[in-house]
Each structure stands twice: as structure tokens, then as C-alpha cells.
Amino acid sequence: MGRESFAIGQVRVRPGSRKDVELPITRLVTGGDVSLPVQIVHGKYDGPTIWVSAAIHGEEVMGVEVVRRLLATLNPKHLHGTLMAVPVVNVLGFMTGDRYLPDRRDLNRAFPGSPRGSLASRIAHLFMEEVVSKCELGIDLHTAADRRANLPQLRGDLDDPRTYGLAKVFGAPVMLHAKLRDGSLRQAATEAGSMVLLYESGEAMRFDELSIGTGVAGIRRVMAHLGMIEEVVEQPAAPTLESRESNWIRARGTGIFQLECELGDMVESGRRLGRTSDTFGRGGRLVRADRDGIVIGLTRAPIVNAGDGLVHVAQITSTDG
Missing domain, CATH: 2.40.50.100 (RNA polymerase II/Efflux pump adaptor protein, barrel-sandwich hybrid domain)
Structure with missing residues (x-):
């Protein structure tokens, strides 16, 4: 018996295929609709369901390129499990190069959100309901704040044995034990039963090959470790x-x-x-x-x-x- 189709919003994705989905967020004053873009890569074979997300802060564009390059390496006909790729979480901030939403709220302090709260709270709730609730693991991609730069690093709860193990598998130059922050996606997802790895690297509004390449390779190593992909994955250049x-x-x-x-x-x-x-x-x-x-x-x-x-x-x- 084959896998079931993957349901998200009003859409179902067949096994061994991929599909772009637009989850409605709000309507602009001009009458245009704003949606959360998600690509579902629903593997032909059984396996875990994970998400990869970026640009929860609108100026942190590096992760968007990591997601784009990662998706280019995946074939749903060979994939075990399902990947939910969300390249831009803060769509409104991303369009203007702004860290925050139009109401100046930090989306990464609005989780788990509410369907009737502020715009930030509504987006957070949508993400929790349509993405996090379906996944056992998430990898959230970030860069440094404005006028700062970060070395590629993996942050998470290193006291949790499984998180610690996957952080080592990811293979960033540094893995850093990080406490949960109130209102963050990582805190809300952890409380909902998902494990979260947070990748920090590079600068706001900048692409750099070290950050992008380290991110793509690290995610692929984690996916290979989970049995989602079978390709030989290049090992890190140095120990973590x-x-x-x-x-x-x-x-x-x-x-x-x-x-x-x-x-x-x-x-x-x-x-x-x-x-x-x-x-x-x-x-x-x-x-x-x-x-x-x-x-x-x-x-x-x-x-x-x-x-x-x-x-x-x-x-x-x-x-x-």
C-alpha cells in the first residue's frame, strides 16, 4: 500500500511529487492578497516530516538562498518522508527589507500566536497550525542582526540528547547551547513536541557562499542521518x-x-x-x-x-x- 497524500490548507500533495502552496495571511490596502509560500516535497517512500524555514526576520535573506539550493537537490521520487520548505516566513518584512512587520512587531516573539490577535500573532498561529503541527523536526535559518556578522553556528538545547546528536551531524563550525526565548518559534515548537535546530550565519541583506554552503550541506547531512536521502553527503571540513x-x-x-x-x-x-x-x-x-x-x-x-x-x-x- 502506497503513502497517503499530504494535506496542507485546502491542498493535497501526492506521494513522489512536489507542490507550491499559498497559505492566506492578509489583504493589502490595495486589495492584493498576501500569502505564506510553502513548497511541499512529499517523498514516494515513508519517512519523517520536517520543515526548513527562513526570513522570520525580513532582512535575513541568506536562509532564503539556502532553502532554494536545498530544494534543487531533492527528487520527491527518491525521497523518504516529507520536507516542508518555507523560504520566507515574514513575507511583509521581506518585501521591504525590514526585520519587523509593518506594525513593528518582531514575529519571532509572537509564537505560538492566535487566530484573532495582531498580524504577527496571526502569522505565528498559521505557521504553528499548518507547518509545525505536522513535523517532528524543524531547522530555522537566521543571520546576524543589522550591521553584525555571524560565523556559521548551530544553536539548540544541547542538554537534549537527540538535539545534541543532530547538531553534531549538521557539522557547523560551532554548536552553541542556547536557552529558549519567550515567544520564539523554537520555544513554541519545542512545547508543541517538535525538535528545532537554529542555524545562525552571515549578515543581514547579504549572501555569502560560506554561510549558504554550510547551511545546505548541514541540512542534507541531517536528512541523510534521518534516512530521508541516500546520496553521499560531504563531511565537514573540521570537527564541530x-x-x-x-x-x-x-x-x-x-x-x-x-x-x-x-x-x-x-x-x-x-x-x-x-x-x-x-x-x-x-x-x-x-x-x-x-x-x-x-x-x-x-x-x-x-x-x-x-x-x-x-x-x-x-x-x-x-x-x-
Whole structure:
């Protein structure tokens, strides 16, 4: 007996096929409809159902390209299980390059949402009902916030053995234990019984091949581990570093910041990471590492104020060898 068709919204997708689905969100003042775009890749053979999502913050475009390239590698006639691909969750923010929705709400603080709440709450509810409720695992793709950059890293609950195992399989340069944030997709999905891996890499409104390639390869490794695809998947270039704690080194004063480190640098406590000074180069103040670790994030803003995060350093617990 073959697999059943996959139901989403008012649509059913036959085994061994793929289909684009538009889930209605709202109507613009001009009368045009806004929908959540989802592509269902419903495998011919039985297997797990997972989702991959991106652009829950509208300016975080890197993940959209990861989803696009991932889909290009999949053949539903050979796939075991089902992939729900949601390249743009915050459709309205994505169209304007804005992190937030038009009402300035952060969609990733609106989960699990409500069918009668704010626009953010309604989108969150739609995503939970039509995507999360059907899946046992989700991979959510993010980048750094505006004027920051992140090293490819996998975040999740590393105290959960299955999450820990899949984080190692993903093979990002760093896996970071991350607490759940109230209102986030990861918190709501976890409470609903799904496991979530959060991939962070790159910069807002930018594509870069390291972030994209690491994301596509990592998702494919997870899918291969789950038995969804059979293709030989390239292994990571280096072992994954594990971190249980990370902190931003912050500016102690206002000035122009000259960065003297890069993403992925291994630093020792006391190492010089940069220097702040005024517009004439006077009043220089050195910025030094206050712990040993690896640089997983940094600012791209040359002008900083006291308290601004400059360099994000993760302390290394162990190496996945």
C-alpha cells in the first residue's frame, strides 16, 4: 500500500511529487492578497516530516538562498518522508527589507500566536497550525542582526540528547547551547513536541557562499542521518566545536572602532581585538578579549557607542572528534 497524500490548507500533495502552496495571511490596502509560500516535497517512500524555514526576520535573506539550493537537490521520487520548505516566513518584512512587520512587531516573539490577535500573532498561529503541527523536526535559518556578522553556528538545547546528536551531524563550525526565548518559534515548537535546530550565519541583506554552503550541506547531512536521502553527503571540513557559554565584549566608550580580528579566530584572554578613538584618532582605547574562545560574531559598524557589542566570543567546552 502506497503513502497517503499530504494535506496542507485546502491542498493535497501526492506521494513522489512536489507542490507550491499559498497559505492566506492578509489583504493589502490595495486589495492584493498576501500569502505564506510553502513548497511541499512529499517523498514516494515513508519517512519523517520536517520543515526548513527562513526570513522570520525580513532582512535575513541568506536562509532564503539556502532553502532554494536545498530544494534543487531533492527528487520527491527518491525521497523518504516529507520536507516542508518555507523560504520566507515574514513575507511583509521581506518585501521591504525590514526585520519587523509593518506594525513593528518582531514575529519571532509572537509564537505560538492566535487566530484573532495582531498580524504577527496571526502569522505565528498559521505557521504553528499548518507547518509545525505536522513535523517532528524543524531547522530555522537566521543571520546576524543589522550591521553584525555571524560565523556559521548551530544553536539548540544541547542538554537534549537527540538535539545534541543532530547538531553534531549538521557539522557547523560551532554548536552553541542556547536557552529558549519567550515567544520564539523554537520555544513554541519545542512545547508543541517538535525538535528545532537554529542555524545562525552571515549578515543581514547579504549572501555569502560560506554561510549558504554550510547551511545546505548541514541540512542534507541531517536528512541523510534521518534516512530521508541516500546520496553521499560531504563531511565537514573540521570537527564541530561545542560551547556552553558566550558573551559579547562591549565598547567601554563612544568612538570609531577599528576591528583587529575575524570570524573564526581563536583568541586568548587579553588578546587585542581592536581599538576605539575619536574622529582625529585621539583618545584611543584598546579592546581586548576577556576570555579564551572563538569569535562567533562581530560588529560591522565603525561608529560605536558605550555598551555596544563589538565581538562575540564563545568559550569552547569540547571538540566533536
